[in-house]
Amino acid sequence: MNHIERYAGTFIPLQAGCGNCGGCGNSGEPGDAGGGQGETLTVVRNEVREPRKARVLLLNDDYTSMEFVVRILVEIFRKKAEEATAIMLAVHEKGKGECGIYPVEIAETKVNQVHSRARSEGFPLRCAIEHI
Numbered sequence: 438m439n440h441i442e443r444y445a446g447t448f449i450p451l452q453a454g455c456g457n458c459g460g461c462g463n464s465g466e467p468g469d470a471g472g473g474q475g476e477t478l479t480v481v482r483n484e485v486r487e488p489r490k491a492r493v494l495l496l497n498d499d500y501t502s503m504e505f506v507v508r509i510l511v512e513i514f515r516k517k518a519e520e521a522t523a524i525m526l527a528v529h530e531k532g533k534g535e536c537g538i539y540p541v542e543i544a545e546t547k548v549n550q551v552h553s554r555a556r557s558e559g560f561p562l563r564c565a566i567e568h569i
């Protein structure tokens with residue numbers, strides 16, 4: 438049995454005794470080429486990558502209302518009201534603060550959501566990403 442498995446963007450040919458197809462008798466253990474005749478040593482690469490992560494930061498300004506910032510933290514960053522208030526006050530006092538750590542694409546989406554909600558309500562609130 439021959440099949441091609443697409444994995445992490447790479448095509449890896451899996452031949453008889455691959456341990457993945459359920460029909461060839463290979464346990465999938467390293468060194469086990471299966472029990473059939475004319476078997477071929479098969480190398481299966483199991484590369485699993487963690488998604489790249491980013492920290493989302495909220496930046497202070499003099500014009501955005503405190504109430505709006507708390508609402509953003511509750512609705513976009515899913516914080517409880519108490520934690521949202523603490524983060525907002527920390528940003529107000531220190532200039533910036535962390536809203537959360539997310540896979541990069543989710544972090545970017547949240548930044549866009551914050552900016553578009555802020556602009557539509559007339560606030561200059563800014564949010565930034567720090568790759569980690």
Ligand code: TYC
Nearest residue numbers: 496497498501502503528529
């Ligand atoms: N400094 C703002 C004010 O006094 C409140 C504020 C907090 C604004 C956090 C932005 O990210 C921010 N109204």
